[in-house]
Amino acid sequence: xxxxxxxxxxxxILQGIRCIIDWEEISMTVVSMVHNGQEALKRFKEEPVDIIxxxxxxxxxxxxxxxxxxxxxxxxxxxxxxxGYDEFEYARAALKLDVEEYILKPINEEQLxxxxxxxxxxxxxxxxxxxxxxxxKIGWHxxxxxxxxxxxxEEFYQMLPKMDGGKKIYAAVMRxxxxxxxxxxxxxxxxxxxxxxxxxxxxxxxxxxxxxxxLYIDKECEDEEAVEIFGRLQNDLESMYGIMCFLTVxxxxxxYEDLSQSYKTASKMQKYRVLEGYGSCVAENYIQERxxxxxxxxxxxxxxxxxxxxxxxxxxxxxxxxxxNLRSEVNVDVLYQLALKLAVLLQDIKTEYKLGHSRNFQNxxxxxxxxxxxxxxxxxxxxxxxxxxxxxxxxxxxDSQYTPVVKQIxxxxxxxxxxxxxxxxxxxxxxxxxxxxxxxxQKEVGCSFAQYLSNTKNKIAKDLILNTxxxxxxxxxxxxxxxxxxFYRKFKQCYGVSPASLRTIKKY
Numbered sequence: 001x002x003x004x005x006x007x008x009x010x011x012x013i014l015q016g017i018r019c020i021i022d023w024e025e026i027s028m029t030v031v032s033m034v035h036n037g038q039e040a041l042k043r044f045k046e047e048p049v050d051i052i053x054x055x056x057x058x059x060x061x062x063x064x065x066x067x068x069x070x071x072x073x074x075x076x077x078x079x080x081x082x083x084g085y086d087e088f089e090y091a092r093a094a095l096k097l098d099v100e101e102y103i104l105k106p107i108n109e110e111q112l113x114x115x116x117x118x119x120x121x122x123x124x125x126x127x128x129x130x131x132x133x134x135x136x137k138i139g140w141h142x143x144x145x146x147x148x149x150x151x152x153x154e155e156f157y158q159m160l161p162k163m164d165g166g167k168k169i170y171a172a173v174m175r176x177x178x179x180x181x182x183x184x185x186x187x188x189x190x191x192x193x194x195x196x197x198x199x200x201x202x203x204x205x206x207x208x209x210x211x212x213x214x215l216y217i218d219k220e221c222e223d224e225e226a227v228e229i230f231g232r233l234q235n236d237l238e239s240m241y242g243i244m245c246f247l248t249v250x251x252x253x254x255x256y257e258d259l260s261q262s263y264k265t266a267s268k269m270q271k272y273r274v275l276e277g278y279g280s281c282v283a284e285n286y287i288q289e290r291x292x293x294x295x296x297x298x299x300x301x302x303x304x305x306x307x308x309x310x311x312x313x314x315x316x317x318x319x320x321x322x323x324x325n326l327r328s329e330v331n332v333d334v335l336y337q338l339a340l341k342l343a344v345l346l347q348d349i350k351t352e353y354k355l356g357h358s359r360n361f362q363n364x365x366x367x368x369x370x371x372x373x374x375x376x377x378x379x380x381x382x383x384x385x386x387x388x389x390x391x392x393x394x395x396x397x398x399d400s401q402y403t404p405v406v407k408q409i410x411x412x413x414x415x416x417x418x419x420x421x422x423x424x425x426x427x428x429x430x431x432x433x434x435x436x437x438x439x440x441x442q443k444e445v446g447c448s449f450a451q452y453l454s455n456t457k458n459k460i461a462k463d464l465i466l467n468t469x470x471x472x473x474x475x476x477x478x479x480x481x482x483x484x485x486x487f488y489r490k491f492k493q494c495y496g497v498s499p500a501s502l503r504t505i506k507k508y
Contacts, residue, residue, distance in 0.1 A: 002120055003047075005032040007040040007054035007066065008082070013105075017053065017082075020109045026116060037061025041069050048074060048189075051100075051119045053112075056083040067099065074192075076126055078119035082107060140204050144212065144263040157256040160202060161216060168219050168252040170226040171262035174211040175270055177244040177278050177375075187211075189241055197236075199229055212263060213247075223252065223283060231281045244278035246270070251284045272332050277376035297321065297341050306349060309392050309446050315385060315496040322381040335380075336371070342384055343367045349391060361390060378501070385496045386462070393459055405430050405437070406444050410452070417456050418480035423449050457481065458494040465503050472499050 004023070008014040014033055023029055031049060034040045038060040040052070052070065054063040061069075067079050084105045100122065101115035142148050143156050163169075181187065187208065194201050194213070204212040215226055230247050237243040248269035250262040265284060272282055305313045321338070347364045362370070367387065374380040402410065409426055423441075426449075427434035441449050457479040464475045473484050481487035491499050 002028045002051060002123065003031045003049040004028050004051045004053065004116075005034070005040060005044065005049040006030060007034050007037065007052065007058070007063065009035050009055060009058040011035070013055075013107075017107065017112070020107070021113055021116070026113065026120070028116065028120070037063065037066035037069075040066055044070060044073070049077065050123055051078045051080065051116065053080045053082065053116075056081055076123070078122055080112070080115050080119065140212075141206065144204075144206075144260055146260040146264075153257075160214070160256060161200070163255065166219055167216050168221075168254050169259075169262075170215040170217065170223075170230075170249055170252050171259065171266055172213045172215070172230055172247050172249040173263070173266040173270055174213055175246045175273060175278075176209045176211070178209045180242055180244045180278075190237060190243060190245075193237055193240070194233065197229075197233055201233075212266075214259075219254075223285060226252070227281060227283045234279070234281050238279060246273045246276065246278050247281040248272070249281065249283040274374055274376055274380060275332050275335060277378075297338065297345075299341070299345055303345065303349065306388060306391060311389065311392050311494075314388055314392070318381060318384055318388070319496065322377055322384075335377070339371045339380060339384075340368070343371065346384075346387055346391065361394075362387060382497045382501055386502060389495050390459075393455060402444050403440065405432065406441055409437075409441065409449070410445070413453055413456050417453065417460065418478070420480075421453060454490055455494060458491050461487070461491060461499065462495065462502065465499055472503075475499070 006014055006017050008017065014035070018030055018033060028051070031047060032040070032043045034043055036058045037054075040054065041061065044052075052067070054066060056063040063081055063083075067081075070077055070079070078100045080101045080103065081099050082103050082105060100119045101111075103111055103115060139148075139152075139156060143153055148156070176187075176190065181190065187205070190211070191203060194203055200216040202214040202216070204214070206212055213230070215229060217226060217229070227249055230249055234245055234247055237245060248266045250265040250269075253259065253262050269282060269284065273280075276282060302314065302317060305317065343364055346367070350361055367383065370383050371380060374383065408430070412426070413421065423434050423438050427437045430437070438449060441452070445452055447455070461475050461479045464470055464478065465472070468475075470478070476482075476484045476487035479487075481490070488498055495502060
């Protein structure tokens with residue numbers, strides 16, 4: 001949907017413009033309605049739009065003055081002028097400002113609609129050209145990977161600022177959390193903010209979530225200053241727009257022939273995002289100081305706790321392992337070695353007890369793919385907690401022998417988990433003493449009836465969280481929790497993470 005701003009000092013006309021066009025039909029939405037140029041300019045800086053429809057004669061700042069200021073900020077924004085004056089000077093000024101259409105009042109609905117559609121086509125053409133001209137993405141990829149000849153590479157170097165003896169370059173890879181940028185106007189917001197920085201930064205667009213940045217700075221500057229400049233850019237994006245990114249900065253170079261090596265170094269450091277998370281900026285020398293000591297897993301203890309269905313003990317062990325024992329200064333390879341050991345251990349348990357047939361379990365390759373795609377250490381922890389809880393839930397289930405009444409109760413829970421079930425009503429239904437029924441259920445199933453019911457609800461909720469787009473509140477009601485906050489508490493007790501945190505796994 002293209003964003004539109006309407007600017008008109010007369011409220012009746014402003015509302016009329018808003019109502020005469022079926023905005024949804026032409027894939028547009030009116031996001032701002034203001035009464036003068038000053039207010040429009042302020043609003044545009046807060047929330048840029050694709051198209052501006054403005055009157056000419058307004059108090060404080062007229063329409064032409066407004067468009068002059070808009071052109072300084074965003075040359076691509078399309079503009080449509082409305083005027084009650086059929087004067088050549090107005091039209092000539094509008095022509096200089098690259099105005100899409102000059103429409104005389106009273107406004108003709110069809111003429112305005114066509115002008116809006118023409119503006120949208122112009123924006124589409126601009127986007128198309130950007131797709132073709134965005135620094136020749138394929139060529140830049142080949143250059144940065146060292147796959148071009150010297151002659152071919154020189155053509156790309158010519159596109160960059162000329163180097164002089166007093167400058168050096170710090171290259172950085174910026175990985176963008178695309179979820180945080182979707183509601184902020186896209187990558188253009190980031191590019192505009194980079195352009196507004198006091199230092200010269202050249203941007204090479206590689207993909208929707210990756211930019212390669214070249215900071216040109218005096219040779220006398222230290223590495224720390226370059227990292228601070230990138231850090232301030234990152235802070236501006238986060239504080240002003242809520243855009244999260246992870247920056248890795250390579251050591252300084254003085255010639256473009258070293259650009260490929262800088263890119264490879266900065267790209268390789270991107271794997272540290274799992275330890276540092278979005279919102280961090282790390283440099284090459286910082287990475288080189290990381291420790292490579294091993295983190296020991298007590299596989300015998302962990303295996304024993306899983307087989308004993310000691311869910312609380314397992315969750316605490318995983319928490320200690322990932323959060324308390326892995327300090328930020330550890331080398332990221334240590335983290336991935338740890339994750340691999342855990343994944344292999346879980347795979348061995350699933351193979352030994354023939355649990356792999358369940359659709360809820362992941363094979364080793366699927367787990368490793370999720371591990372390497374995890375955004376941070378908390379997401380990594382969630383992957384293992386989810387799998388371990390699933391194992392504990394299914395472990396020994398098929399091989400266990402249950403008495404008929406326990407089987408009936410388990411089947412009833414599976415079918416009627418939404419209802420308010422308890423042992424007292426079930427004991428009355430099956431003509432048994434409630435205390436005795438609770439004892440045999442605990443003995444055969446390995447947990448209390450209340451815990452079994454809660455686990456069943458949470459397991460179904462987990463499947464809905466991972467496999468549907470239902471809202472968390474609706475899922476809570478679907479599994480029989482009318483109180484969402486209570487559902488959050490019970491779910492976190494079961495899986496060690498909140499429902500919202502678990503849902504982030506869907507993007508892996």
